[in-house]
Amino acid sequence: MTRVLKSDVLISGGGPCGLMLANELGRRNIRCLLVDPKPGTAFNPQANATQARTMEHYRRLGFAQEIRSMGLPPDHPTDIAYLTRFAGTELARLRLPTAAAAPQAIKAMSGSWSAAELPHRVSQKFVEVKLREQAQRLPSVDVRYGCLLKSFADTGSGIEAVVQAVDGGEPLTVQSAYLVGADGARSFVRKQLGLELCVVPHASAELAGPYQAPLVLIRPDQIVAWRGHTSALASEVLAQVTGRS
Numbered sequence: 001m002t003r004v005l006k007s008d009v010l011i012s013g014g015g016p017c018g019l020m021l022a023n024e025l026g027r028r029n030i031r032c033l034l035v036d037p038k039p040g041t042a043f044n045p046q047a048n049a050t051q052a053r054t055m056e057h058y059r060r061l062g063f064a065q066e067i068r069s070m071g072l073p074p075d076h077p078t079d080i081a082y083l084t085r086f087a088g089t090e091l092a093r094l095r096l097p098t099a100a101a102a103p104q105a106i107k108a109m110s111g112s113w114s115a116a117e118l119p120h121r122v123s124q125k126f127v128e129v130k131l132r133e134q135a136q137r138l139p140s141v142d143v144r145y146g147c148l149l150k151s152f153a154d155t156g157s158g159i160e161a162v163v164q165a166v167d168g169g170e171p172l173t174v175q176s177a178y179l180v181g182a183d184g185a186r187s188f189v190r191k192q193l194g195l196e197l198c199v200v201p202h203a204s205a206e207l208a209g210p211y212q213a214p215l216v217l218i219r220p221d222q223i224v225a226w227r228g229h230t231s232a233l234a235s236e237v238l239a240q241v242t243g244r245s
């Protein structure tokens with residue numbers, strides 16, 4: 001017999017976007033089930049720069065310092081240098097504080113700088129581990145790697161989805177009020193809905209493209225799609241789920 005699990009929000013995808021959303025929902029005691037077919041968080045490095053605004057979200061959630069303690073050694077320079085070749089002539093250098101110096105440096109910033117945090121260099125593969133660890137501390141959050149979203153349907157009063165463990169076994173029927181497609185650029189959820197992923201044909205937009213994430217929220221009779229920075233997307237979904245504008 002198929003097992004049935006009820007949740008408020010089903011999140012498809014355990015990358016930064018899905019994990020951040022699980023943290024936001026969990027902190028408000030909203031039940032959510034996150035599924036991802038990978039055995040765990042990302043193995044490949046991908047992002048290595050966490051922007052100031054994202055660091056501010058981590059600060060609000062209370063673990064910015066833990067993120068800042070990961071990555072390069074605390075006294076390692078994070079300068080950006082332009083060279084003719086790897087060991088060639090240095091043409092220019094942007095001096096940037098070390099991770100250890102960043103909390104003091106931010107206090108001395110003035111002028112047009114408005115963020116409460118400085119950017120930080122750390123590989124996404126380490127950030128995801130921290131986001132997962134934080135999410136799993138929250139009692140209303142259920143994180144299941146090794147599980148794939150196979151299908152879903154809008155029942156009129158909610159979403160009914162089928163989740164399957166990648167190593168086989170009985171499929172799980174999930175009944176939820178919302179389904180969030182945080183399953184990346186090749187999103188299964190987006191494709192099932194017949195939505196195209198728009199890439200703005202403009203040089204600067206294309207450069208910005210890889211740093212953004214697509215996300216789809218489904219609730220009965222309504223589909224909302226966004227594209228933006230992962231932490232900002234989590235806030236958008238949260239506003240919809242909690243009815244906040």
Ligand SMILES: Cc1cc2nc3c(=O)[nH]c(=O)nc-3n(C[C@H](O)[C@H](O)[C@H](O)COP(=O)(O)OP(=O)(O)OC[C@H]3O[C@@H](n4cnc5c(N)ncnc54)[C@H](O)[C@@H]3O)c2cc1C
Pocket residue numbers: 012013014015016017018035036037038046047048049050051124147148149150182183184185187188210211212213214230
């Ligand atoms: C080489 C490289 C360098 C980058 N550098 C930076 C950088 O310096 N700074 C920056 O901000 N960004 C950078 N990015 C972009 C950043 O990695 C992405 O924006 C980010 O990973 C998007 O997060 P996401 O959670 O939306 O999607 P993803 O990280 O793609 O996660 C989607 C998840 O959905 C899961 N999934 C897929 N199908 C299903 C399904 N059917 N059911 C359940 N789960 C499913 C996948 O397994 C995956 O884990 C870089 C990307 C690359 C590739």
